[in-house]
Amino acid sequence: MPYTLLVIVILAISLVLYALFGVADFGAGIVEIFIGKKGQKTISQAIGPVWEANHIWLILIVVILFNGFPNVYAVFSTALHIPILIFLIGIIARGTAFVFRHYDAYTDKSQTYYSIIFRYSSLLAVMFLGVLLAAIFSGTIQHDITDFYSYFLAPWLTLFSFSIGIFVCILSAYLAAILLLSEAEDEEEYKIINTFSKRLLIGSILSGGLIFLASYVEDFSFHKDFFSHIPSLIAFILATVLVPLIFLYIHKRNNWVLRILSGLQIILILAGWFLLHWPNLITFADASTLNIYEAAAAPETMKVLFWALLIGSCLIFPSLYYLFKVFKFKETN
């Protein structure tokens, strides 16, 4: 039991770090859709050295899932086969397009194609990441296969899932914009990103409303649970309270405070979403659930997994610190 909880803590940390860094890299692709060529160089330089490291949080999450919570991994990858496949295609397309764009020996017309693929596959991947996050808790996953539609499509093909997908897209672009502020090359670019980040912040609030609407229309329980579950309500309220503060600091141009505040906001939203369902990891269509303790693998596995992850962290975090020190903290030095 204690090892299960410890593994959950590491899983949560990986999820948060993936959301903050990995998803922000995806968000950078979405930002490019809107600001186009203007920010392309900045974005390439900002995410070039770090995107692969940021991306590996996702691999770690998957590995923790199939090691420690094999039931959850098996149910997800069966019932959500199709959206996972689409998500992965997005990941393959954007990762390769980004690197091809950066490392192509010649800068010619092909750059346009790389950019288009990079931008729209980023959008596709984040959208389906949101859809997946929604589907696990929607209470739409069936226990048994009756027919193709209700087992393989119905769990995720909902307005509710896609409204969360849209929300995650906007949120990731917003986070990317905030992170990109301190990388801007000149005043003009800074202003563009600055204005855009404000719009995205407003957009994320509006799309948050869309989630409630979708939940109400499709008769999901989210809009009811939201107000009755105190810890997650507090998390969501705190995330909203940060909005005016963030506006203030966007205005003040204090990049570091902005990074911390927006990061905190993402953590709160994520925490709120998972607390709302804690300790469940899957909600099925018949309202039965699979919680963390039921889903956990044998105690010996959890123990070994925890130690493997802990030893891993002792190697990963100092190296990550070094990577970011070399490439990201240049302004403060």
Add this chain to the structure above:
Amino acid sequence: MEDILAARSQMALSLGWHIIFACFGMAMPFFMAFAEWKWLKTNEPLYKDLAKSWAKGVAIFFAVGAVSGTFLSFELGLLWPKFMLHAGPIFGMPFSLEGTAFFIEAIALGIFLYGWDRLPRWTHWWSGIFVGISGVISGIFVVAANGWMNSPSGFDYVNGEFINIDPIAALFNDAWFTQALHMTFAAFASTGFAVAGLHAILLIRGNKIQFHKEALKISLIFAAIAAFAMPITGDIAAKSVAKRQPAKLAAMDLNFKTEKNAPLTIGGIPNKENNAVEYAIQIPSGLSFLAHGDPDAEVIGLDQIPEDRRPPILITHLAFQIMVGLGFLMMGISILYFYLRWKRKNYIDKKWWLWLIALATPIGFIALEAGWTVTEVGRQPWIIYEIMRTEDAVTPMPGIQYSLLLVLIIYSFLTAVVIWLMSRQIKHIHQKYNS
């Protein structure tokens, strides 16, 4: 196409494709570090250029490897959910360690690729070494996980339940060491021959620039050493297979009859009607000697393996023949290389030598793919050897042939783009050195 066949094909395609990029990720960092080391020692800018040009290739290959690897980590569940449900907690240990190794590799690569002018020279060089070491370690872990499928350990299987799970015993299964040893050398041999071959082709095509000569020299060192080790590590691996998986060994060598002084079969096709081999050269007692180190040893033949527990015989045998044949060919080239070096002959840009190396470009990777075919097809019909059948592990999701087609299209397209990008890199180098 049946779903099970589609799922197996998709897995084979994804693994077979990923492994090429993974091998480059394991071996190339050492090539780059070698070139950079020469630059640091001699201050000759050519070596820095070489390290940097190779690094650009590695950046592209590594990214493709990283995303196709991510795809695989999900694909295990997408295609084999019932396998992962039971196997995940047992053989997941090497994957969680591999996660760390891969993380370090990605971080070190970021530092290496973008840190040329930001870091002290030797710090930068070390970052390259770390890319290589962590790449090799992560490869070893993944192979250890595969070893578990061939030689499951670390649990008791009682009434269809997996109990008394011991992930560390699963990591150190009986197959991990011999498989990982053979595979690590294979990564260097195949990458070495591919890179050397490419530079040889460019030299033949008239780009007589020092750049390609130096590249050829460095990559040949790695290729020759690794290729020499291939038959030796292969022998160790085969002896281990003989002990653990007699059905696989029997299929590899088309050995139908259990007998002492079993012959080694070269060539030949199986005749399933009368359980015999046709059109083959047989070396008396050869298989007994190779498998057990004793010409009088008894080797289990297919006659002792029930029909429904036999792997596809023809594919396993053909793949094995291809692997062994090419393995000896590479060893021959390797011996020739050492002889020429020993005699201090001026061979490196002689036409016949360049042609030999150019023709050998793909053989390392062909042998590698054939070797994995032996390992994977030879394990069938099991996904966990003698515990779980592949057909019982496949996803209930219908229409896998469509996702197979999708993966085929995406990977073909990416292959074409990667080749095109490489040709542009080369053109760029030639423009630089010819002007």
